Amino acid sequence: MLSKTASLPVTSNFANGQMMPSSDGRTFDVINPADNQLVGKAQLSSVEDAKMVIDLAYECRERQKWESNHKARMTAILRWADLLHAERESLARVLTLENGKPLKQAQAEVDNSIDHLRYYAGFARTIYGRSMGLTDASFSVLIREPMGVVGHIVPWNYPLVLLFRSLAASLAAGNVAIVKPASYTPLTTFRMVELAQKVPEFLPGALNFVTGPGNVVGAEICRNSKVDMVALTGDTLTGKAILRLAAENIKKVSLELGGKSPNIVFPDADFDKAMGGAITGAFTAAGQICFAASRLLVERSIHDKFVRLMKEKAESMKVGNGLDDKTDIGPIITKGQTDRVMEYIEGGRKEAKLVTGGNRLTQGELSRGNFIAPTIFDDVPTKSPIAQEEIFGPVVSVFEFSTEEEAATLANNTQYGLSAALWTNDVNRVFRLARRIRAGTVWVNTYGKTFAETEFGGYKQSGIGRERGIDGLREFTQLKNVYFELAKA
Numbered sequence: 502m503l504s505k506t507a508s509l510p511v512t513s514n515f516a517n518g519q520m521m522p523s524s525d526g527r528t529f530d531v532i533n534p535a536d537n538q539l540v541g542k543a544q545l546s547s548v549e550d551a552k553m554v555i556d557l558a559y560e561c562r563e564r565q566k567w568e569s570n571h572k573a574r575m576t577a578i579l580r581w582a583d584l585l586h587a588e589r590e591s592l593a594r595v596l597t598l599e600n601g602k603p604l605k606q607a608q609a610e611v612d613n614s615i616d617h618l619r620y621y622a623g624f625a626r627t628i629y630g631r632s633m634g635l636t637d638a639s640f641s642v643l644i645r646e647p648m649g650v651v652g653h654i655v656p657w658n659y660p661l662v663l664l665f666r667s668l669a670a671s672l673a674a675g676n677v678a679i680v681k682p683a684s685y686t687p688l689t690t691f692r693m694v695e696l697a698q699k700v701p702e703f704l705p706g707a708l709n710f711v712t713g714p715g716n717v718v719g720a721e722i723c724r725n726s727k728v729d730m731v732a733l734t735g736d737t738l739t740g741k742a743i744l745r746l747a748a749e750n751i752k753k754v755s756l757e758l759g760g761k762s763p764n765i766v767f768p769d770a771d772f773d774k775a776m777g778g779a780i781t782g783a784f785t786a787a788g789q790i791c792f793a794a795s796r797l798l799v800e801r802s803i804h805d806k807f808v809r810l811m812k813e814k815a816e817s818m819k820v821g822n823g824l825d826d827k828t829d830i831g832p833i834i835t836k837g838q839t840d841r842v843m844e845y846i847e848g849g850r851k852e853a854k855l856v857t858g859g860n861r862l863t864q865g866e867l868s869r870g871n872f873i874a875p876t877i878f879d880d881v882p883t884k885s886p887i888a889q890e891e892i893f894g895p896v897v898s899v900f901e902f903s904t905e906e907e908a909a910t911l912a913n914n915t916q917y918g919l920s921a922a923l924w925t926n927d928v929n930r931v932f933r934l935a936r937r938i939r940a941g942t943v944w945v946n947t948y949g950k951t952f953a954e955t956e957f958g959g960y961k962q963s964g965i966g967r968e969r970g971i972d973g974l975r976e977f978t979q980l981k982n983v984y985f986e987l988a989k990a
Contacts, residue, residue, distance in 0.1 A: 502907070504874070508511055509539060509540065509541050509542060509687050510540075510541040510542070510543065510595075510614050510688055511528060511542045511543070512541070512542070512543040512544060512687050512688065512691040512710045512712060513544060513691075514544050514546060514550060514710060514712065515691075515694055515695075515707065515708075515709060515710040515711075516553065516554040516557040516558065516709045516710075516711070517557040517558075517560070517561065517705050517706045517709075517866045518698070518703075518705030518706060519705075521553075522544055522547045523544040523545055523547065523713070524546075524547060524549055525547065526551050527544075527545040528542040528543060528544055528545055529542065529543055529545045529684060529712075529713075530542060531543060531599050531684075531685070531687060531688055532580075532599075532685075532835075533598050533599065533601065533684075533870075534600070534601040534831075534832040534833060534834050534835060534867070534870055535601050535821075535822040535823060535824075535831065535869075535870040535871075536822070536869040536870050537836070537869060537870060538869075538973065540598045540599055540879050541599065541687075541688045543684070543687040543688070543691070543712040544711075544712045544713065545713055545714075546711050546712055546713030546717070546718050547569040547713070547717065548717055548718075550711065550713065550718070551711055551713065551717070551718045551721040551722060551725075552721060552725065554679060554709050554710075554711045555650070555679065555721070555722065555725050555727050555728060556675045556727065557706055557709065558650050558678075558679050558706060558709045558727075559650055559677075559727040560706065561677050561704065561706025561707060562649050562650050562676075562677040562706075562835060562856075563703065564704075564706075566704055567675060567677065567704040567706075567707045568646075568647055568675035568676075569675075570704075571625050571626045571628075571675075572625075572626065573702045573704070574622075574625040574672060574673060574675065574702075575623065575625040575626055575673075576626065576702045577697075577700050577702035577703045577707075578618050578621065578622040578669060578673060578829075579618070579619065579622045579863060579955055580621050580702065581618060581696065581697050581699045581700050581703075581816075582615045582618035582622070584696045584699060585611065585614065585615050585618070585693060585696060586615050586698075587649060588692070588696065589608065589611050589612070589615075592611050592661075592689055592692060592693070593607040593608040593610070593611050594607070594699045594824075595688050595689045596610065596611070596660070596661065596689040597691060597823040597824055597831075598688075598824075599685065599686045599687075599688050599689065600657065600658070600660065600685070600686050600689075600823075600831075600834070601787075601822075601823050601831040601832040601833075601834065601870075602787075602823050602831045603823045603825075603826075603829065603830075603831050603872075604823055604824055604826065605826070606785070606786065606831075606954045607823065608821075610659055610661050610662050610798050611661060613661075613662045613665075613730055613951075613953075614661040614662045614664070614665040614693075616953050617665040617666050617669045617953045617969075618664065618665060618669045618961075620669070620953035620954065621670050621673040621953070621974065622669075622671035623670075624670070624673045624674070624971075624974050625672075625673040625674075625675075628645050628673075628674060628675075628974070628978065629645065630642065630643045630644045630645045630980070631643050632979065634715075636982075637728070638986060638987045638989070639984065639985060639986045639987065640984075640985050641982050641983065641984050641985070642982075642983045642984075643980055643981070643982055643983075644980070644981045644983060645975070645978045645979070645980055645981075646675075646729040646978060646979055646980075646981055647671075647675035647676040647978060647979075648674075648676055648729045648753060648942060648977055648978065648979055649676060649677065649729035649730070649978065650676070650677045650678075650679065650727060650728050650729050650730075651671045651676045651677070651679070651729065651730045651731070651732060651977060652678075652679045652681065652722035652723070652728045652730070652731045652732070653667055653668050653671065653678055653679065653681070654681050654715070654719050654722065654732070654733045654734075654735065654743070655680065655681065655682045655683055655690065655734065656683050656734050656735050657682075657683035657684075657685040657686040657834055658684055658786060658789045658790055658791075658834070658893075659786070659790070660683060660686040660689060660690055661689060661690065661693070661897070663734045664680065664682070664690060665733075666953070666957075666968045666969050666973065667732045667755070667968050667973070667977075668680065670968070670969075670973045670974045670976070670977055671732070671905065671977040672707065672708070672898055672972060674974055674977040674978050676730075676977055677706060677708075677709070678707065678708050679706055679709045679710075679711065679722060679728070680708070680709065680710045680711075681711055681712070681713075681715075681718055681719055681722060682710075682711075683713060684712065684713070684714065684715070685835065686836055687712045690710070691710060691712075693725060693900070694710045699956070705946060706889050708790070715739070716769070718952045719743075722797075722921065723743050723746035723747050723752075724746045724749050724750065724903070725750075728752065729752060730752060730753040730754070730755070730977065731747055731752065731753075731754050731755070732754075732773075732977075733744060733754070733755070733757070733758075733969075734756075734757045734758075734791070734877040735756075735757075735758065736758060736759050736891065736893075737758040737759040737891070737916075737917075737962050737963070739758075740756040740758040740962075740964065740965075743756070744756075747812045753979075754966075755964075755965060755966035755968070755976050755977075756964040756966065757791065757919075757957070757958055757959065757963075757964045757966075757967045757968060758889040758919075758959060758962065758963050758964045759791060759917055759919070759962070760791045760792050760793070760795075760891065760917045760918075760919030760920060760963050761795055761796055761888075761889065761890070761891055761915040761916075761917045761920060761960065762782075762792050762793065762794055762795060762796065762917075762920045762921055762922070762940070763794075763798050763911065763912040763922070763938070764778065764779055764782050764783075764794035764796065764797050764798065764922045764924075764948060765798040765902075765908050765912060765920045765922060765923050765924065765934070766779070766797070766798065766799045766800065766803070766807060766924040767800050767923075767924060767925040767927070767930070768800050768802050768803050769925055769926045769927060770924035770925050770926065770946070771924070771926075771946065772803070772807075774843065774924075775807075776807070776810055776811060776814065776830070778794070778922065778924065778947060778948035778949075779794060779797055779807075779811055779897075779948075780814050780815065780818075781896070781948060781949065782794025782922065782948040782949055783795060783797070783875070783897040784815070784818065784829070784830055784875045784897075785894050785949065786831070787830050787831055787832065787833055787873070787894065787895045788892065788893065788894045788895040788896060788897075789834060789893050789894065790949075791891075791919060791924065791963075792919050792920040792949060793893075794897065794922065794948055794949075795891075795892065795896065795897055795898065796888065796897070796898050796900065796911075796912075796915075797811075797897050797898070797899045797900070798899075798900050798901075798902055798908055798911050798912065799899060799900070799901060799902075800901075800902060800903070800908075801901045801902065801903050804899075804901045808856060808877070808899055809877055811856075811877060812856050812857045812870065813921045815857050815858065815875040815876075815877060816857055816875075818875055820862055820867070820872050820873075820874060820875070821866075821867065821872070822866065822870070824990050830875060830895060831888075832870045832871045832872050832981070833871040833872070833894060834871070835871065836871055838871070838893065838894070839871040839873060839894075840860070841892075841893075841894075842873055842892055842893070842894030842895075842896065843861065843873070845886060845887055845890070845892045845894070845896060846858075846859050846873075846876055846887075847895060848885075848886055848887065849876075849878045849885065849886075849887040849896070849898075852881070852882055852885045852887070853878040853879065853880055853881040853882065853885060853887065853898065854878060854879045854880040855876070855877075855878055856877040856878065856879050856899070857874070857875070857876065857877050858873070858874035858875050858876030858877060858895070858896075859874065859876050860874050861872070861873055861874075862874055865931055870890070873894055873895055874895070875895045876894075876895055876896045876897070877897050877899065878896070878897070878898050878899065878901075879899040881898040881899065881900060883900070883911065883914055885898075888891045888900075888915075888932045889915055889916075891917070905930060905933065907933060908934065909934055909937045909938060912934075912937075912940075913937075913938065913939050914942060916939045916960060916961055916962045917959070917962055917963045918939045918941065918959050918960030918961035918962075918963045919940060919941060919942070919958075919959040919960075919963035919964070920940050920941065920942040920943070920944070920959075921938045921940040921942070921944070922943070922944040922945070922947070922948045923935065923943060923944070923945050923946070924945075924946055925946075926943075926946075931945050939960045939961060940959070940960055940963075941956075941957065941958045941959045941960055941963065941964075941967075942957060951969070952969070953969055953970075954969070954970055955969055955970050956968070956969050956970035956971075956972045956973055957969045957973075959971075
């Protein structure tokens with residue numbers, strides 16, 4: 502159970518249906534980025550601890566009762582979703598405490614996680630293969646089977662929904678899961694694992710949990726031969742490191758990585774709606790989101806008006822503690838990340854025109870946390886670091902364009918290809934540009950809408966594979982060909 506020390510929650514590792522501390526009893530601190538106060542502790546696991554969890558997960562996979570009992574998996578996932586729904590408010594509050602995001606955004610994340618569980622529960626009973634006749638005396642049956650033991654390595658910015666979009670599919674497909682949360686945000690994730698213990702249909706060992714440093718615990722999950730697949734959501738550098746580690750055993754890897762998403766506004770768009778999309782796309786979660794609209798491309802004839810109004814909107818947003826229901830933008834996750842964002846901003850000052858923001862906020866209670874004002878740069882050189890690199894903070898770069906050709910060239914002018922948006926009422930333009938933009942998702946007259954039913958993933962260095970939707974389920978399966986040759990009558 503989630504224990505408490507001096508009124509603070511302390512997580513435990515979890516494997517084979519049992520709670521277990523790290524082998525040497527060491528823990529690490531979980532800090533609220535809004536005031537840099539301690540809100541909990543988690544196990545500082547070693548390589549040996551990670552191996553123990555992996556071994557127990559592998560033993561469960563070998564028993565195969567979880568894989569073969571489709572109805573039990575469906576029921577387990579649905580009951581788990583119901584338990585999370587009953588704890589919705591408390592889960593959201595813990596998420597805000599350890600992540601910093603506004604409470605209303607945390608509540609939406611919990612709801613989205615529950616929706617993913619309910620969506621994939623039914624797939625546990627509908628994992629179909631196919632058959633085909635080959636000759637008059639032979640045929641094949643193609644069976645879709647689970648990968649086996651899957652390691653889910655989760656980021657801190659959306660630690661629940663970015664876990665459940667892969668975990669729900671993985672469990673529904675019959676895999677045994679090992680969850681390694683980000684060290685900044687283990688508390689809410691563990692509470693969800695804890696609730697799963699109340700579901701009798703969960704086979705002991707089907708769901709496992711281990712905390713600790715990525716270069717220790719995460720690395721062991723990636724290189725261990727008993728783990729059949731690794732699913733990561735994270736930054737591109739981490740994705741490259743995981744590919745190298747997984748290559749030791751040629752294991753399957755699913756990666757949803759960084760982005761530098763273009764948000765493209767044409768003069769015929771609904772101006773107010775496009776403005777709302779630009780603001781929420783750039784500054785939701787303080788810009789700490791993989792598909793943040795961090796590059797704003799505006800057609801020249803409306804550029805000045807758009808930037809002027811966006812400046813006003815940004816300056817009216819309330820930055821503060823996520824527990825304040827008036828807060829629009831919460832804190833940056835750590836002091837170190839705050840320093841990193843400010844380095845980008847200082848570099849941007851030298852190369853581009855600062856429209857608004859560009860400073861830490863330290864007045865009053867904000868002095869205790871990690872807060873940066875929403876920041877807009879204009880006249881940004883296309884090769885500038887703020888135009889090319891993922892900042893993961895409330896910083897947006899603005900570019901002018903005159904033609905569709907110029908817009909497409911600007912949109913594709915980074916190593917990333919996660920998402921993009923088009924704001925226009927010209928359906929022909931939409932189809933022309935949507936085909937040209939090299940991104941896994943192109944939103945039209947909206948920004949950031951994701952659903953359990955629709956696949957999501959990146960082109961180029963934004964990732965490998967897809968999550969959500971039917972293909973998101975298939976990502977956690979492999980095909981087996983069973984060939985039959987008939988005896989002569």
